Amino acid sequence: MHEIKTGFGDILKRQLELAERNYELLSDRGVRAINVMGAIGSGKTALILQLAERLQAKGIRVGAIAGDVAGDDDLKRFQAAGLPSAVINTGDDCHLDAHRVGHALKDFPLSAVDVLFIENVGNLVCPADFPLGTEQDLVVISVTEGDDMVRKHPKMFAQTDVVAINKIDLAEIIEVDPQRIVEDYRRVNPHGRAVLTDAKHGRGMEELLSVLGF
């Protein structure tokens, strides 16, 4: 991968151009990409695997790119599910960016997929500032993170129109009311859609797919 030699002020502008390029490449190849963001352990990988299974049952071919600081754990989960997949290890960076994704797309078998999930690095802060060139964004939060995730990260939720509130099977146990999270989300993003999910047992998946437009 080549270095981009620019001052800090130029980085976001350059990233926007690269995101635009990714978007064009993906639409030229007929691939619909979804940037899946959310905290560490919120259930991003589990949710992608659940959605992939259901999409494949509808005859839609699915691929996945795992974005992680290090390691290939999520890559192996995608591979075990038979998905064309790749990993982007970001090293020091706590987010994916359009430059890294562009390089990954160059090597990816795009002709083998209709939908490409790009799992971002786990955090709710800087991924909000780095568009990747995907058609859609999805944020996954879990009730186990507490009921204040939306209030603490208004930017991420204001700009993301689909949110999965995951691990609802654990809501009662940890005494978090998912409806509070839904209400917070409505406040920062009145036209967004929140879906309650349990990616471990596969609940809420059909509704989430429908909200995503499948």
Ligand SMILES: Nc1nc2c(ncn2[C@@H]2O[C@H](COP(=O)(O)OP(=O)(O)O)[C@@H](O)[C@H]2O)c(=O)[nH]1
């Ligand atoms: N009980 C429960 N566990 C879940 C749910 N979704 C994910 N998990 C578990 O939470 C852990 C982290 O999930 P993972 O998909 O790796 O999260 P990621 O870091 O966001 O990709 C795993 O042990 C999953 O099995 C859920 O809805 N309910």
Ligand SMILES: [Mg+2]
């Ligand atoms: Mg993961």
Ligand SMILES: [Zn+2]
């Ligand atoms: Zn490059």
Ligand SMILES: [Zn+2]
């Ligand atoms: Zn970051």
